[in-house]
Amino acid sequence: MGRRKIEMKMVKDSNSRQVTFSKRRSGIFKKAHELATLCAAQIAIVVFSPGGKPFSFGHPSVEPVVERFLNDKGKKSTKVYNFCRSEARLEKLNNQLLDLQRQLQLEKKKEQLLQKAMKANEIPNLEPLDEMSVDKLLKFKKALEELREKMKARVVEMEASSSLLLLSKNYACMDEDEIISKNSFRKWR
Known part of the structure; x- marks a missing residue:
């Protein structure tokens, strides 16, 4: 409708x-x-x-x-005149505000993702970073680096499995003659 x-x-x-x-x-x-x-x-x-x-x-x-x-x-x-003169400055400040609001939204999304990851790894809620001691910050940094490495390994694993899946789909779509011709081509190479 x-x-x-x-x-x-x-x-x-x-x-x-x-x-x-x-x-x-x-x-x-x-x-x-x-x-x-x-x-x-x-x-x-x-x-x-x-x-x-x-x-x-x-x-x-x-x-x-x-x-x-x-x-x-x-x-x-004069009040309105001064206001009109600063209109360009106001527009610039509005643009800066919009940029900062976008950045804030991105940071909030990152925080949510980190908290989900922490819950998945059973990491307890942490105190704010500016209140942490140097030792706790170093431990937190090490934990984040380990998480990054695990995520990189998972990405590689997912890419490999998706490549295998694509290959298997291509192989499944071929008819018998195509498979035989490709295999015989490999033998003669």
């Missing part, structure tokens, strides 16, 4: 109206974020749900955009 055209009129059922509001609200906030990112625009959106609950989106935030709208009647206030 694909998308279908929805007639633009008020949804009668209150439950359907609330669901439609939630979906459309997230969509319009997403589009506003895209517009702000692509065009370096300052955006503020305030929406009230059918139940009267307010929702807002603003880039960089709602307050400065609303303040600019209310105070700027054809004149540029």
Whole structure:
């Protein structure tokens, strides 16, 4: 079932109206974020749900955009002017923040993988690294190096088994004449 055209009129059922509001609200906030990112625009959106609950989106935030709208009647206030001058710096900081958030997510995934590996090897939970003594850190380093070696050996083992599996599949797909001709070719070489 694909998308279908929805007639633009008020949804009668209150439950359907609330669901439609939630979906459309997230969509319009997403589009506003895209517009702000692509065009370096300052955006503020305030929406009230059918139940009267307010929702807002603003880039960089709602307050400065609303303040600019209310105070700027054809004149540029110094506060807004200074804000506009630092817009490039703000964009750079936003990009740095996004990069740091990506790195943080990667580190969290690594932590989860390490904890799974530690549980599999029955290694007890460790204290934070900055609280460990030098001896404990050296032991931990040695354990990690051993784990790396075991993982390398496992990778080699898996590659070998996958190669054998591929060879066996190729051999199974050949008919009798092909097998005989290949074997006779090897004899005469």
